[in-house]
Amino acid sequence: MTTTTGPVSALSPDELRALAEQAGRDLEGAHPADVLRWARDVFGSDLVLASSMGDEVLVDIAATAAPGIDVVFLDTGYHFAETIGTRDYYAEFTDVNLRTVLPLRTVAEQDAEHGPRLHERDPNLCCALRKVEPLERALAPYTAWVTGMRREDAPTRTDITVVGWDARRSKVKLNPLAAWTWDDVNAYVAEHHVVLNPLRELGYASIGCAPCTRAVAPGEDPRAGRWAGTNKTECGLHT
DSSP states (O other), X not given: XXXXXSOGGGSOHHHHHHHHHHHHHHHTTOOHHHHXXXXXXXXXXXXXXXXXXXXXXXXXXXHHHSTTEEEEEEOOSOOOHHHHHHHHHHHHHSXXXXXXXXXXXXXXXXXXXXXXXXXXXXXXXXXXXXXXXXXXXXXXXXSEEEOOOOTTSOGGGTTOOSEEEETTTTEEEEOTTTTOOHHHHHHHHHHHTOOOOGGGGGTOSSOOOGGGBOOOOTTSOGGGGBSTTSSOOOOSSOO
């Protein structure tokens, strides 16, 4: 198992990258809980999990594998009420330190500056303002961050590693669920009685902002409901 001989804060970016790449090899095939325990032991309070409450399984695992872990939730101002309710549940009833991060402008202020319904006219700019920039601020104090991405999610994610290097931010990036399939997720949910976003039961396989997300039909690609009718596939947080 990959370890360090001193505090990670003393490591250079090159050393952190080498640590991440070695851990990616060592932890491939490990249970997500074991990945999170390793990360907690190595990074301590320099570790954060970013969740949109569409990856409830990861938050549930983290609450027991890395109790007290910081979790950041980006409140874009466009979330479904069910998503906000799911956030509130995990903040109150699980052992995570959940922090909500807001964009620099309210929806009304953004409308005044860029015109209403920016998400329809320029979804990339809307995501940049309401997701990407807030995430940059949220991650700034940390050395490593955790996401709920899975290789099965989309063609753009098939090569993600369990632990890797985020060159854009010079941080270690962990994807503990990378190798899990929907069957793996559903099995864990059933076994551990995970509280899910209620939108799941309405056919929302991938959950984002309300104006840009729809339910999917049985057998349809899980991310087909995100930015449907456009060529947009990612919000920019991971690209």
